[in-house]
Amino acid sequence: MYSKRIDKIVSKIPQCNLLADIGCDHGYIGVSALRQGIAKKCLFSDISAPSLNKAKLLCQKLGLDDRAEFFVGDGTQKIDYADCVVIAGMGGRETIDILKNCKFAPDYFVLQPMKNLYEVREYVAQHYHIIYDKITFDKKFYNLLVLGKGQDTLTEMQKHFGKTNLEQKHDDFVSFVRCEIAKTKKLLNKKPDNQKMVDKLALLTSVEKELEK
C-alpha cells in the first residue's frame, strides 16, 4: 500500500490489457495495477526523465520490467494506444490539455485532478461519459473521475460538486462541504464584500441543506 489516495485510484482502474500511467513520477499507480493483475502491461510516461527513472527503478526492483515500457514525453504524445489512461496528481488545466492532445480513444480515462474541478467536469462532459466522480479524504480531499466513451450532460450543481457525490451524499463529501463552508466564512470575516466568496458560501449552504434531507 503506497497511500489511501493511490489505492483509491488503482481500485477504479478497470481490468485491462494495456494501461498508460501518464505523469507517472514514482510509478506507484502503474506498479500497483501490475502487481494486482488489474493491468497486464503498463506504459509509464512522464515529461521529466528523472521522474520517469524512479518508475523504471521501481519496476526493475520488483521484477516487472517485462510488463512495462517507459517514455519521456508530454502527456500521451509518445504513446500510440492504451485501453485505459490514468492522469493523476496534475492540475485540472494540465489534465484537460493532455485529454485534448490525446490522439487515440481509450475505453477509459481515470483522472485525479488537483484543481479546477469545475473546468475539468465542464470539458469532460462534452467528450466522455462520466461513470464516476467522487471525492475522497486522505490528508487532503481528492477528486477521482472515471470516464467512458460517450458524452454527458451535467447540471450546474454537478459541475461544481461531481455527480457521484451528489447522488451518494457520502461522509467524505459531507466533510468536504463543511470544511469549504468554514474556510469561506473565515475569508468573508476578513473581506465581507468579496462577492465571489458570498456566492460560494450561498452555493455551499444550499448543498449542505440538500445533504441534510
Ligand SMILES: C[S@@+](CC[C@H](N)C(=O)[O-])C[C@H]1O[C@@H](n2cnc3c(N)ncnc32)[C@H](O)[C@@H]1O
Ligand atoms: C505530482 S506528480 C503525480 C505523480 C503520480 N501520477 C501520482 O498521482 O502520484 C506529477 C507528475 O506529472 C509529471 N508531469 C507534469 N506535466 C506533465 C505532462 N504534461 N506530461 C507528462 N507528465 C507530466 C511531472 O513531471 C510529475 O512527475
